[in-house]
Amino acid sequence: MFKRNKEDKLTKREKLEKSGRKRKLDLGFLDSINLYTRLAADKLTRGGMDVPDRVLGDGQFYYSTNRIFTRRGVKKMFFIHDLPSEINRGFVTDLRAEIKREVHTYNETNGVVENASVTLVINSDFYNLDFGDRRVQGRWSNFTRQYERVQKNAQNKKLEDELKSDKYSEAVVRKVRSFLYTKEAKDEQNASFFKTKVVLEIMATSDEVLEVAENALRGFCFRYKIKTKEVFVQTNEYQRAFTPAGSVKKSLLKQMNEGDVWADDTLSSFTVTTHGVVGDPVGIYHGVDIQSRGIVAFDMGKGEDAKNVLLAAGSGEGKSNYAKMLYTFYAPVKEYATVAFDFEGSEYIPLGRIFGANVISMSGREGRYVNTVVIGDKTGDPSIDKYRKKEAMEATARVFHLLVDERYGMTAEQVAIFSDALNEVYADFGVTEDEETWSKSKDITYFHIYAKIREMRYGREKKYIEIHTQEILNNFIAILRPFFEMGGLYKHWFESPISLDEVMEAKHVIFSFGMGGTDEKSVDSKGLALRQMFASYLTLLVASRNKARGVRTVVFLEELQRYLKQRYSGEIVANFSSGGRKLGMIVYYITNSPTALLMQAETQDDVILDNAATIMSNINMQIIGALSNTDTENLINYFGLENAWGYLMELSKVHETNQKNADLKYCFFVRYRGQAAIVRMLSHPDLADLPLYKTLNNAGDKNDLRRVEHMDERDVEGGIVAATKKEDEMRKRDATFKERMQGSKVWS
Incomplete structure (x- = not known):
């Protein structure tokens, strides 16, 4: 074996000292200590010591x-x-x-x-996420078992309440929620x-x-x-x-x-509203995405869920034009029927006549009313038909509630009298619980009920006096006398009954309240509320008929805040949102005062607040245009639209500063089924220029608008001929319909 001698070792040490490596090794050790000391200090001070x-x-x-x-x-x-x-x-x-x-x-x-x-x-x-993969299958099976176990333990409780009961570990709760999250994302949203x-x-x-x-x-x-x-x-x-x-x-x-x-x-x-492919491949046109330039359409007939849409924008910000364009796209489609509540009385009538709509005047001077005592004809749907008598009685009770007192309705004693009178009138005409007898109610009117109440007081039988007392009966008769006695001050409210057959056979109905240019304070609020209630009741009847025919009813409710001022008309309007699902209704709640719907209206009536709350809690689609900062912020907070804050505040700026040529002028934020976009309701220029789609706020020629609003049948026929001729010209000029729908220059 080779063995180094002492002299060789000394030589190497000398060489090491000469090269300075020992000194460097010593310094490197000190540098390491210094580095880790600094890191520890930075950790403790959150990096406070480490600055340039x-x-x-x-x-x-x-x-x-x-x-x-x-x-x-x-x-x-x-x-x-x-x-x-x-x-x-x-x-x-x-x-x-x-x-x-x-x-x-x-x-x-x-x-x-x-x-x-x-x-x-x-x-x-x-x-x-491949469910065919074994690892994914194993994990998913674990999630499923945990979910089924918790669901079984919940029994009659809600699953979420069961998860919050402290029975389960954090890991189990996470697995159950992961199961629900993944299932919803995969099954419902694909x-x-x-x-x-x-x-x-x-x-x-x-x-x-x-x-x-x-x-x-x-x-x-x-x-x-x-x-x-x-x-x-x-x-x-x-x-x-x-x-x-x-x-x-x-x-x-x-x-x-x-x-x-x-x-x-x-x-x-996580981010602001996104743009891209928004909506469905087929459906009702709701505008053009301003960034992707893609047409935004939603299949409003898809699914069984209720379609309750809030359409809100300030006056003059394109709200009515947007709604009437939607009406134009719904009306020709056979799967949809429409009902429009035209508060002004001039917004939808010209457009509705083009589509053959039945216009029902609900102005105060007309005296139009609905005889809610009559039990409607069968629709053919047993789930709807079995409640027809109950709904007729409830609707009639609302009428008498409103006649007695707009705010509080009938007292308990008055309700008892009314109930006895209504049941006796039905019995007099042979109307029982048997559905075959319900057709006999067609000859009954409100006047029969009033006459029966008078008979309770002045008739030969005195049993009702003993039950209700003369004083209460006298008081009730005195309240109802102006509406039903000959020469009564308000008897004209019930002069002209609306034919149910006339309404039920129409595919499109417009209720015109004729309030345009009228100070609402000069109108009898009770009479207006009564007419609103009649129109709402008719809408439910129409929706029932349409449901049995496989047709969805699309309701355009302009000036929503005005209907909610009265509790009884508001109750039926609120019922559109809560009960619309079983009738297949699609309701566009249109307003320029959304704050009034957010339970901040100046009223002490809890029922009115409840009606507003019912509507807002059932809104599942938002179309929001330029509004005041207050209205916009309230909607953001209520619907959780923080991700779209930037766009919505830009829209608000358009309204607050009254910008005429802003980039977002007449644009709307649309959110439905988790998708959102900023859209503009673009239409063919020949349509957009028609006074049919303009209001007094933005009509270039008010004389033309008034002429269209009041045109007679000959004008309508001439307009249809002219429109047909114009349509032929448009088809020749614009190539094919398919190219237009794919976003050609005509739509830009």
Whole structure:
């Protein structure tokens, strides 16, 4: 074996000392201690010690352990590590607002002008949720078993209440909610899934205001149970992996933060309203997406759910034009019938006549009324027909409630008298619980009920006097006398009955209240409410008939806030939203005062507030145009539209500043079934220029508009001939219908 001698060893030591490597090794050890000491200090101080030692110039940056410095300011990053099971979809907007408030307070206190903002980074990769894969099957089976176990334990309780009962571990609750989330996304939305990492970046003009913003973020996340993890040491890696300039696929930081699997609808809800392919391949045209230029159509006949649409915009912001264009697209389709509540009395009549609508005048001077005592004819649908008598009695009771007192209705004693009288009148005419006898009610009127009440007081039989007393009967008769006695002040309200056959056979019906140019204070509020109630009752009858025929009833309810001022007309209008599902109704609630519907109206009547609440709670589609800031903010808060805050406030700005040529003039935010877009109701120029679609707010020639509003049958016939001729010209000029629907220049 070779053995080194002493002299050789000394020579090597000498060489080592000469090269200086020993000194370098000693210094390297000290540098390591210094590095880890600094890292520990940065961890404890949240990176407070690690700052650039000089002012940075343009194009320069400095990576600290947890921040990135540039000349313009500093950025700090937080990975969202876990979200709670339920959170407002607009939570990022709420976070931004909270940071903005804290920074404002900091500036006011210190007399400085600093800024901080939040950028949302969503980094996603497509996740193939293949239920044919064994691993996916195993996990899904586990989720399913946990769901079935909890569902079985819930018995008569709601599943959500059972999950909150502290019986189950966090893991079980998460699996059950994952099951429900995935099933809904897959079955109802046909969603695509993505493995996603979500990052919040705080951008601040200085390190000091960054700390203010960070404290606000941490407090916000603590309250809403959002778990975050900040980037530490790997700021350079973050810059390479999560910026558009870098975005490397394989990264240690990405592997350490795998993210969660979410449906595309959830991801889109993190951001402002999205544009792209919105709506259905077939359906009713609702406008053109202003960004994608695609036609937005919704299949309103799809599914069994009720279609309750809020269409809101300020006066002169295109609301009525939008509604009448919708009417134009619904009316020719055989699967839809329409009912329009024309409060002004001039909005829908000219357009309705083109489609052969039956116009029912409900103005005060006409004395039109509906005899609700009559039990309607059979529709052929047993689920509807069995309630016909009950509905007739309830509708008649509403009439008498309103006649007695607009706000409080009949007293308990008066209800008892009315009930006895109605039942006796039915018995006199041979109407019983047997459906075959209900046709005998056609000869009964309100006057028979009034006569029966008088008979209770003045007739030979005295049993009702003993039950109800003379005083109560006298008082009740005195209240009803002006409506039903010869020469009564309000007897003309019941002079002209509306033929049910006439209404029921029409495909399109327009109720004209003739209030255009009339001060509402000069009109008898009780009479107006009564006519509104009659129109609402007829609409339900029409919808029942249409349902039996397989046709959906589309209702356009203009000036909604006016109907809700009265409790009894409001009750039926509210019933459109709550009971519309079984009748296949699609209701467009149209208003320029949405705040009045948000239970903030100046009224002390709880019933009126309940009616407004019923309607708003059943709205499942929003079409929102330019409104006041107050109305817009109230709608954002009520419907959770924080993600569309920017667009909606831009629309509000159009209204507040009365901009005539703004980019978003006559645009509407539309949201339905999780999809949203900003649309403009574009139509063929030859249609848009017709006075049929204009109102007094935007009509270029009011004389033309008045002429169209009051045109007689000859005018209508001439207009149809002219329109047919114009249509032929349009077809020759515009190539094919298919090209137009695909977005040719005609639609732009």
